[in-house]
Amino acid sequence: MSAKDTVLEVMKKEGTPLNAGRITEISGLDRKEVDKALKALKDEEVIVSPKRCFWEPKK
Numbered sequence: 001m002s003a004k005d006t007v008l009e010v011m012k013k014e015g016t017p018l019n020a021g022r023i024t025e026i027s028g029l030d031r032k033e034v035d036k037a038l039k040a041l042k043d044e045e046v047i048v049s050p051k052r053c054f055w056e057p058k059k
Contacts, residue, residue, distance in 0.1 A: 006027050007041065042055075
């Protein structure tokens with residue numbers, strides 16, 4: 001499973017907007033991997049930010 005898939009899975013499982021630090025804690029991934037995955041997911045418009053620095057899957 002890629003970092004993007006892991007990050008997206010964590011977001012869906014939690015059901016609330018998460019910041020990169022919390023995603024890192026839950027997933028066990030390196031912070032740099034999480035940041036790269038979030039950027040890629042944002043560029044693909046798979047995730048949205050309901051408030052600054054917090055992300056959730058697009059509905």
